[in-house]
Amino acid sequence: MxxxxxxTILVILSLGAPISFAETKAVLxxxxxxxxxxxxxxxxxxxxxxxxxxxxxxxxxxxxNAAGPKEKVNLIEAAEQWDYxxxxxxxxxxxxxxxxxxxxxxxxxxxxxxxxxxxxLYRTQMFELKKWQxxxxxxxxxxxxxxxxxxxxxxRYAHENVYGINTIGKERTCRxxxxxxxxxxxxxxxxxPYYWNLGTRIQLDKKTGKYTATFQTFRHTAPNTSFIVxxxxxxxxxxxxxxxGFWLSRGWRYKNPLLIVLCAIIAGTLYSxxxxxxxxxxxxxxxxxxxxxxxxxxxxxxxxxxxxxxLMFFAPLSGLYRYWFKERRLVMPIAWFFAxxxxxxxxxxxxxxxxxxxxxxVYKPWxxxxxxxxxxxxxxxxxxxxxxxxxxxxxxxxxxxxxxKKAKEEGRELKMGQIKTVKFGLFNYRFTFWGQHFKCNLxxxxxxxxxxxxxxxxxxxxxxFILVPVMTMFAGLPMYLVVPISLFASIIGTIAxxxxxxxxxxxxxxxxxxxxxxxxxxGGQIGSKLNHCFSEKQLKIALASVLFFLVFRFLGIEIWI
Numbered sequence: 001m002x003x004x005x006x007x008t009i010l011v012i013l014s015l016g017a018p019i020s021f022a023e024t025k026a027v028l029x030x031x032x033x034x035x036x037x038x039x040x041x042x043x044x045x046x047x048x049x050x051x052x053x054x055x056x057x058x059x060x061x062x063x064x065n066a067a068g069p070k071e072k073v074n075l076i077e078a079a080e081q082w083d084y085x086x087x088x089x090x091x092x093x094x095x096x097x098x099x100x101x102x103x104x105x106x107x108x109x110x111x112x113x114x115x116x117x118x119x120x121l122y123r124t125q126m127f128e129l130k131k132w133q134x135x136x137x138x139x140x141x142x143x144x145x146x147x148x149x150x151x152x153x154x155x156r157y158a159h160e161n162v163y164g165i166n167t168i169g170k171e172r173t174c175r176x177x178x179x180x181x182x183x184x185x186x187x188x189x190x191x192x193p194y195y196w197n198l199g200t201r202i203q204l205d206k207k208t209g210k211y212t213a214t215f216q217t218f219r220h221t222a223p224n225t226s227f228i229v230x231x232x233x234x235x236x237x238x239x240x241x242x243x244x245g246f247w248l249s250r251g252w253r254y255k256n257p258l259l260i261v262l263c264a265i266i267a268g269t270l271y272s273x274x275x276x277x278x279x280x281x282x283x284x285x286x287x288x289x290x291x292x293x294x295x296x297x298x299x300x301x302x303x304x305x306x307x308x309x310x311l312m313f314f315a316p317l318s319g320l321y322r323y324w325f326k327e328r329r330l331v332m333p334i335a336w337f338f339a340x341x342x343x344x345x346x347x348x349x350x351x352x353x354x355x356x357x358x359x360x361x362v363y364k365p366w367x368x369x370x371x372x373x374x375x376x377x378x379x380x381x382x383x384x385x386x387x388x389x390x391x392x393x394x395x396x397x398x399x400x401x402x403x404x405k406k407a408k409e410e411g412r413e414l415k416m417g418q419i420k421t422v423k424f425g426l427f428n429y430r431f432t433f434w435g436q437h438f439k440c441n442l443x444x445x446x447x448x449x450x451x452x453x454x455x456x457x458x459x460x461x462x463x464x465f466i467l468v469p470v471m472t473m474f475a476g477l478p479m480y481l482v483v484p485i486s487l488f489a490s491i492i493g494t495i496a497x498x499x500x501x502x503x504x505x506x507x508x509x510x511x512x513x514x515x516x517x518x519x520x521x522x523g524g525q526i527g528s529k530l531n532h533c534f535s536e537k538q539l540k541i542a543l544a545s546v547l548f549f550l551v552f553r554f555l556g557i558e559i560w561i
Contacts, residue, residue, distance in 0.1 A: 026236035028229060034244035035254065036219035038199065041097075042212045045232045050100035051204050051211050052142035054230040057093040059222075059296070061168050062086070063154075067297035069505045070352075071167050078161075084154040091145060092296050093169055093221065094155060094184060097213050099204050101187045103139050105129040107194065112178050115365030115555045126173075126181045127196060129156050144230045159184045166300050170252055170293045171218045177288060178556060186215070217241050220253050220293070250303050250509035252293040260290060260515035267311060268523020271464065272319030273531045274483065274543045278523075279461030279490075280371060280550055282311045282516065288553070292512065305354065305460025306501040307508035311520040312456070312464075313494040316487030318524035319531075323484035327416040330484040333429055334475075337442045338467065338485060341449020342456060342493035349450075350457025351500035367459055368554030370466065375547035377469045382540055392436040396478045397535060399434045416480065433481060440475035448474075449489065456490070457497040464490055468543070479539045483531060 026043025033039050041053055063075035064086040076086045096104060108128045111120030132140075132149040146152055158168040165172055165182045172179040173196050181196075188202040199216030211231075223243035229236050245254035263285040271278020286292045286304050294303040324330040396417070403415060417434025430439045448470055452463035464486045471482045498508070534542070552558045 026229070026231050028237040028239055030239060031237075032240045032242055033217060034242050035217060035221045035223075036244055038214050038216050039239060040212060040214045041229060041231070041236070043210075043231055043236060045209045045211060047209045048206050049209065049232060050103065051098060051202060051213065052100075052139070052232055053097040053213055053215075054142070054144050055093075055095040055097065055215065056091040056145045056228050056230070058226040058228060059092050060089050061092040061158075061296055062089040065297065066167070067295060068167075068299060068302055070302070071297055071299055074163065075167065078157065078164075082153050082157045082161075084150040084157070088150045088154045090151050090154050090158070093171065093218060093225070093227075094146065095215065096143070096185045097200060097202065097215055098185060098187055099202050099211075101127070101185050101192060103136060104185045110180060112175060112180060113556045115368055119556075121557065122175070122178075124175045124180060125194060126160075127185055127194070128181075129159060129184065142230075142233045144233055144235075145228075155184070158182060163299070166293070167297065170220065170296070170300075177553075183218075219244075220291075222252070222296075223247050246511075248292075248509050248511050250295055250298075250507060251290065251307070251512050252295050252300075252303075253291050255290055257511055257515045260512055261519040263289060264311060264315075264516040264519025265523040265526070266519075268315035268318075268520035269527040269530070270523075270542075270546060271311070271315045271520075272483075272487065272524040272527025273534075274464075274468070274479075274527075274539060274546070278315055278520075279308060279312050279456075279459075279464065280367070281546065282520075283308050283367070283459065283461050284550055284553055286512075290512070292509070298506070301354075302501075302506045303509055305457075306498055306506055307512040307516070308460040309457075309494045309498050309501075310508070310513050311516045312461075312490040314517045315520035315524035315527070316491050318521050319528035320484060320487045320491070322528040323487065323531075329416050329419060329433075329481060330488060331419055331431065331433075331477075331481055333421075333424065333442060334440060334445060334471075335485045335488040337446045338449040338452075338489040339492035341446045341451075342453035342463065342489050343496045345450040345453020345455075346457040346493040347453075347496035347500045350454040350497060351506070352504055353454065354458035354460075365555055367461070368551055368556075370455065370459075371547050371554060372551045374466060374469050375544055375551055377473065378540055378544040378547060381469070381472055382537060382544070392438060393476060393478045395436050396434050396480065397537075399436075400480060401535065419481075433478070438475065438477060438481075440477075444474065452489075453493050453496070456493040457500055460497070463493060480531075 026041055029040035045051060063072065063079060066072040066075055079086060098104060105128050107125050109123060110126045111123050113121035132152040146155055157164040159182045162179050165179060169182050171182050173181050173183050183196050186197050186200045189197040189200055201214040204211040221241040225241045226238060228238050246256055247254055264282060267278045267282035267285060270281055286308060292300050292304040292307065294300040399417060407413060420432045422430040422432060426443050427441050428439060429442050452466050455466060456463035467486045467489060468482050471477045471485060
């Protein structure tokens, strides 16, 4: 009787036809691979079906569990526009390897490059996901862990919105240094030769259903992240991505700390020598070479900024000792008023303002705007018209050149002129340097210091690139005095800004900080020795050159820098 029942069931199932007994097993080439290495999946699917392999991270992400307090607010605010909920949960890394990418989305033209006010200098292509309602039922089934509209919409946000990319998955598919979208749907590069398909190969025999697919893992996948693999909706295996290099736990990148030290030496040298742009340069180096990304749920800018700020303490500290105690060229009243303003702006105003509104997407172009203004002003100050007006600066420069020549001939150290206070007044402070008279408004410098403090904390760059031109512009001070004041004020601003970030829940990457401290200290000593080897004009030319270089990068004018 049992045999008859079993035979009857088999007949019914065979007549029903939708159920298939084709093999769905698969073999993974490894159960452990290093980040950035290739994994191969081989197996069998139903004859004639397209191949859809899902590789889904076991760690997941939802907006309400975002690690950054400001990011949590921003992601929940974006939920209304993108139609997901605050508790929608998706794998933080999610890939679909498919022989039929058109069933998931389409290739679209995209303009990119340039800041938010003149976007679209260049043209490229990107893969855009379909809306949930436009997906076929079989595609929805094969998507497995992404199984409803809200999840798919959050995936689209993390795939196509730059803020979503920088906050969730961190895998940026770029042209040059510009983020276009995040890798999600990939296919065989020989069939679909787009830049996002590099490293992906698919061999599928539709007659037998046999397939082999190779996929390159994300180079900066967090250490020991586990992934589940599905083939056409069926789980076929798991693998773990192991670390490949030195992992920055908050920088969220594999980077050799020695590279960061080298970057900090370069930035610290220029900072101590020019009194400005060290923070800008270090920020640029973090974006370009280090790629500071921030952990899952934290925008990269909110790790980059507090990690960058220690440069503005240790690089000036090593250089300031020489300027202040050995050469006696720090104008203390000006330095203290600037520092008081910086303290207020850096601690109370800058960090919360920056964390909410200056994400990595907005951070770079606004930085470029500030840099452009200062670069133009610095070039203007090199003009004959301006130099002629500033007779005191010209005479100081001449006195310096004469003293430098004598010191070289006599084989001794250069002796700087002495600073002597003539009159102390909040609105009319007067002093002499190398016999030349200078005057300034200390109260004005206090309020300028507040503004620079906000910029210092908001961008994590020290504010020297504003402070230096301001002092030469409003007070007509020579660079020999401006540099020490700038370094002193930056130290005070940094002391305030770092705790300001920590108190609102944003922490620096300790390895980046340590590397910057080492490199910045070395660079600061080098820069202070190089400062008096150059004339006023040469220092300003160097400053202008650095500023214009950064303008091109931050405004996205030349995306390859």
